[in-house]
Amino acid sequence: MFKERRRRRAARRVRPGDGRPLQRFRWWQLPGRALFHLPLRRHDGRPAAYAVDVRHWQNQSSGNVEAHLYLDGRLHAESKLPAVFPVPDGRIEVAMSGFGIKRCHYVTTAGAEHQLVPDPASAEGRRARLDRDHRALSRWIGFCSLIVLLIGAGLLAVQIVEPLSRIPPVASRVGGFDSPVHLPLWLNIALGVAAALGSMERALRLRYHWLLDGAAN
Numbered sequence: 031m032f033k034e035r036r037r038r039r040a041a042r043r044v045r046p047g048d049g050r051p052l053q054r055f056r057w058w059q060l061p062g063r064a065l066f067h068l069p070l071r072r073h074d075g076r077p078a079a080y081a082v083d084v085r086h087w088q089n090q091s092s093g094n095v096e097a098h099l100y101l102d103g104r105l106h107a108e109s110k111l112p113a114v115f116p117v118p119d120g121r122i123e124v125a126m127s128g129f130g131i132k133r134c135h136y137v138t139t140a141g142a143e144h145q146l147v148p149d150p151a152s153a154e155g156r157r158a159r160l161d162r163d164h165r166a167l168s169r170w171i172g173f174c175s176l177i178v179l180l181i182g183a184g185l186l187a188v189q190i191v192e193p194l195s196r197i198p199p200v201a202s203r204v205g206g207f208d209s210p211v212h213l214p215l216w217l218n219i220a221l222g223v224a225a226a227l228g229s230m231e232r233a234l235r236l237r238y239h240w241l242l243d244g245a246a247n
Contacts, residue, residue: 047105130233
């Protein structure tokens with residue numbers, strides 16, 4: 031029920047596009063632009079080439095990040111994120127975290143989900159190519175990202191529990207908790223940077239977990 035309400039609110043934010051052409055992806059846009067493609071067919075059987083373009087880093091601090099939906103190379107619709115665009119036989123859902131795109135999926139009316147294909151020139155497309163061409167290296171990078179985030183989430187939990195356990199009503203019930211881990215400042219900073227890099231790497235694969243990636247945000 032709650033998710034459906036959020037989808038309806040997102041759908042109401044969609045505005046018609048002005049028909050301007052889709053720009054090619056340039057290499058200098060790697061840090062701040064995501065571009066995904068979705069080939070579909072219209073109800074009359076004709077092909078339709080959809081593309082979702084998100085320029086995120088330039089607007090993320092103000093909270094005004096928008097997704098632009100192109101149809102056959104022309105701007106068809108636009109919306110603030112999270113966005114829900116109606117398309118033939120379903121919808122395209124777009125959302126992002128503090129580290130990049132966390133969702134860009136085509137959801138059919140039957141409920142099946144398909145991730146859109148990242149543009150080969152984009153950072154997401156290059157990461158996908160690494161996964162295709164060097165599977166072992168890709169898995170190793172993904173494993174390291176996961177381990178770093180698990181360590182970060184564990185340390186964050188310990189840092190939260192310790193002061194909470196010193197609140198008098200809590201301490202009287204369960205007793206105080208003294209963290210067995212006390213890291214120097216430089217190591218805390220290094221782990222924070224590593225966790226941020228891990229979440230950025232996972233965002234390139236559209237992987238997101240509220241506890242792991244949210245803790246690094």
